[in-house]
Each structure stands twice: as C-alpha cells, then as structure tokens.
Amino acid sequence: xxxxxxxxxxxxxxxxxxxxxxxxxxxxxxxxxxxxxxxxxxxxxxxxxxxxxxxxxxxxxxxxxxxxxxxxxxxxxxxxxxxxxxxxxxxxxxxxxxxxxxxxxxxxxxxxxxxxxxxxxxxxxxxxxxxxxxxxxxxxxxxxxxxxxxxxxxxxxxxxxxxxxxxxxxxxxxx
Numbered sequence: 001x002x003x004x005x006x007x008x009x010x011x012x013x014x015x016x017x018x019x020x021x022x023x024x025x026x027x028x029x030x031x032x033x034x035x036x037x038x039x040x041x042x043x044x045x046x047x048x049x050x051x052x053x054x055x056x057x058x059x060x061x062x063x064x065x066x067x068x069x070x071x072x073x074x075x076x077x078x079x080x081x082x083x084x085x086x087x088x089x090x091x092x093x094x095x096x097x098x099x100x101x102x103x104x105x106x107x108x109x110x111x112x113x114x115x116x117x118x119x120x121x122x123x124x125x126x127x128x129x130x131x132x133x134x135x136x137x138x139x140x141x142x143x144x145x146x147x148x149x150x151x152x153x154x155x156x157x158x159x160x161x162x163x164x165x166x167x168x169x170x171x172x173x174x175x
Contacts, residue, residue: 011082016046023090028097036098043091050084 005024009017019042022031031039054077059065151159 007082008086011079011086016083019043020086020090023093025093028093031097033098033101036094036101040091040094040098043087043094047084047087047091050080050087054080054084 005021008020012020019039022028023039023043028036056065057077057080060067
C-alpha cells in the first residue's frame with residue numbers, strides 16, 4: 001500500500017524530503033546511473049541511522065543502556081519508525097531502478113557480443129572445404145534386403161472380416 005507525499009513530508013525534514021521526492025517515479029526514471037547510486041547510498045545511510053537510533057531508544061526503554069541525557073531518548077519511536085520506513089521504501093524503488101538499468105546494460109552487451117560472433121562466423125573461411133566433383137558416376141543403388149510382411153495385401157481385408165464374422169457368431173449365440 002502506498003504512502004502519500006503528505007505523510008512523507010510530515011515525517012521528514014526539508015533536507016531529507018528532497019532526495020526522497022527524487023526517489024519517486026517520474027523523477028527516478030530521469031536520473032542517470034551515477035546519481036541513482038549516490039541516492040541509494042544516501043538512503044541506505046539514513047535508513048541505517050534511523051535504525052540505530054531506534055535500537056538505542058529501545059535499549060534505554062528496556063533498561064539495558066543509560067539515557068544520553070536528552071529528552072528525545074524517552075520519546076516515542078513512532079515518528080522515527082515511520083521515517084525509517086520512508087527511507088526503506090525509497091531505497092527499494094531506487095534499487096529496483098538500478099536493477100532495471102543493469103539488466104538493460106547486460107542485455108545490450110550480450111546482444112553486441114552475439115552480433116560480433118555472428119559477424120566473425122560469417123567472415124571466417126570454412127574449416128572443411130567441399131570435396132568437389134567425384135570422378136566416378138556416384139553411388140549405385142542396392143536392392144532392399146528387408147522381408148515383406150507376413151500377410152499379403154490381398155489377405156489383409158479377409159483377416160479383419162474373419163474377426164467380424166466370429167464376433168457375429170458369438171453375438172448370435174447370446175454368449
């Protein structure tokens with residue numbers, strides 16, 4: 001389920017919101033590869049930072065760590081969790097776009113390699129040249145050594161008719 005821009009704008013500061021907006025699709029498709037990679041790094045770093053802050057706050061709540069003396073340590077994690085999810089969704093979109101670009105590049109590279117191989121094959125001389133014309137008349141025909149079938153063509157119909165007659169006799173006996 002998608003999250004509206006307004007919800008993302010509410011969770012993020014202005015500095016954080018501008019890169020997240022560029023991770024949405026009309027702008028995302030226009031970004032070159034280098035900017036996509038830097039955007040993915042930034043989103044990954046922000047996601048990791050939010051994750052670490054949430055972990056630290058949860059450790060304070062459980063009593064496993066000391067509070068660092070700020071009031072933010074005792075605040076709710078809801079806003080920070082939402083912020084982390086916004087970064088995760090943005091990173092997912094950017095990674096998907098990077099995958100599409102990588103697949104297109106691989107496909108173009110494979111197509112170029114196949115075309116080059118085809119051109120090399122067309123340009124190469126044949127390894128086994130043709131033998132040319134033979135001096136003799138060629139192969140002579142040999143008679144077929146296979147036996148003919150057991151039933152001749154004339155008897156083929158009589159065999160099936162005999163089966164029909166036998167079935168009719170059995171039917172007439174009521175058997």
